[in-house]
Amino acid sequence: MSGLVLKLGPNERVLINGAVIENGDRRSKLSVVTPNANILRLRDAIHPEDAKTPVRRVCYIAQLILSGDADPSDARGQLLNGIEQLSQVLTDYDSGKKLDAATQAVLSEQYYQCLKSLRGLLPREDRLFAVCQS
Numbered sequence: 001m002s003g004l005v006l007k008l009g010p011n012e013r014v015l016i017n018g019a020v021i022e023n024g025d026r027r028s029k030l031s032v033v034t035p036n037a038n039i040l041r042l043r044d045a046i047h048p049e050d051a052k053t054p055v056r057r058v059c060y061i062a063q064l065i066l067s068g069d070a071d072p073s074d075a076r077g078q079l080l081n082g083i084e085q086l087s088q089v090l091t092d093y094d095s096g097k098k099l100d101a102a103t104q105a106v107l108s109e110q111y112y113q114c115l116k117s118l119r120g121l122l123p124r125e126d127r128l129f130a131v132c133q134s
Contacts, residue, residue, distance in 0.1 A: 003031055003032050003034070003035070004031070004032045004037070004039065004112075005029055005030070005031050005032075006029065006030045006031075006032065006039070006041075007027070007028075007029050008023040008027065008028050008029070008030065009023065009027055010023060010024070010025050010026060010027060011023060011024070011025065012041070012042075012043060013041075013042040013043075014030075014039060014040065014041050015038075015039065015040040015041075015045075015066070015067055016032065016037060016038070016039050017034075017037055017038050017039075017068070018038070018067070018068040020042070036109065036110075038065070038066045038067070038068060038111065038112070039066065039112050040063060040066040040067055040112075040115075044119070045063060046059055046060050048060070053125055053129065054085070054086060054125070055086060055118060055121045055122055055125040056125075057082065058079065058083060058086060058118055059115060059118045059119060059122070061075055061078050061079050062079060062111050062114045062115040062118060063115060065079070066111050066115065072109065072111065076106060079106050080103065083102050083103050083106070083118075086099055086121070087099045090121065090124065094124075095121060095124060098117045098118070098120045098121055099117070099121075101113070102114045102117040102118050105117060
């Protein structure tokens with residue numbers, strides 16, 4: 001069986017193509033076999049008021065596409081611009097790899113993979129802001 005396998009904890013919620021799916025009382029696995037389905041784990045969702053940092057703002061744009069709240073053709077340019085701006089600041093090798101993967105995902109319309117790559121930058125961004133505030 002091909003496709004994405006989601007492992008859900010008890011009562012965990014996931015958004016699939018605009019529909020909220022809630023798991024039951026036990027752990028379970030869902031196989032999503034439809035290619036290019038828009039999927040967002042609600043536990044990973046960034047709330048609008050939390051999209052205050054550069055990486056979180058770009059993640060939020062990808063999230064809006066996945067949730068169906070933004071048209072991919074309209075948001076694609078914003079997403080690529082945001083990734084480009086991040087690449088000018090996060091110049092280390094690991095960040096560059098994640099940003100390249102995010103760019104390739106956008107170009108192939110794989111917005112879940114884009115969000116996954118961008119979320120990998122959140123710990124680095126948190127550390128950078130912690131250093132700046134101390």
